[in-house]
Amino acid sequence: MDPGLVYDSSYDDWARFVCGSGQVRDTHDLCAKGKRDPSDLNYPSISIGDLAGKQTVTRTVRNVGLLPEIYTPKIEGLTGLKATVTPKLLVVLPGATATYRVTFERVDAPLDQYAFGKLTWRSARHTVTSTLAIRTHPS
Numbered sequence: 677m678d679p680g681l682v683y684d685s686s687y688d689d690w691a692r693f694v695c696g697s698g699q700v701r702d703t704h705d706l707c708a709k710g711k712r713d714p715s716d717l718n719y720p721s722i723s724i725g726d727l728a729g730k731q732t733v734t735r736t737v738r739n740v741g742l743l744p745e746i747y748t749p750k751i752e753g754l755t756g757l758k759a760t761v762t763p764k765l766l767v768v769l770p771g772a773t774a775t776y777r778v779t780f781e782r783v784d785a786p787l788d789q790y791a792f793g794k795l796t797w798r799s800a801r802h803t804v805t806s807t808l809a810i811r812t813h814p815s
Contacts, residue, residue: 680745680802681737681768685718693717720806722778722795726813727757730781737776737797737804739768745799749776753793756785757810766797785812 688709694700695711702711715724715733722733739745747766751759758781766774778795785791793808 678741678802679804680739680741680799681747681797681804682740683718683720683735684738684773689718720804721809722806723809724780725811727780727782727810728813728815730779732777732779734775734777735806736773737766737768738773739770741801742770743801744769745801747797747799747802747804750796750798751778751793751808752796754780754785754791754808754810756783757781757791757812758783759793759795759808761795780810782812785810787812787814 691706692710692712693714695702695704695707697714700706715722715731718736724731724733745768747768748764749761751761760779762777766776768774788811790809790811795806795808797804
């Protein structure tokens with residue numbers, strides 16, 4: 677029961693996710709606060725269903741531990757794709773949040789197929805892993 681980092685999300689975040697995914701009409705009451713690209717839901721896994729060229733996703737994590745921590749990222753998998761994480765270090769005080777971005781770019785991955793991988797943030801005390809699922813799409 678010591679995860680290190682967590683991904684917070686609210687009811688409004690999920691409503692914008694549902695509206696952005698096209699599951700309801702834009703005029704639905706849920707969409708009163710707008711919509712969001714489903715890839716940008718602040719969730720531990722990262723999925724892009726239609727990568728045409730390059731796309732950046734953003735995530736915010738909260739340190740739920742009792743000590744400050746410094747995390748470094750590592751990407752594995754994603755054959756045929758380039759993934760760049762910024763920043764190269766996450767420094768997170770107890771109770772505080774930090775934001776990171778991952779930019780995905782098709783290099784030579786086959787079109788209309790998924791590439792899978794993982795992003796791991798590692799500190800001296802914790803390892804936090806996110807699953808990656810990216811489907812390329814013709815431009």
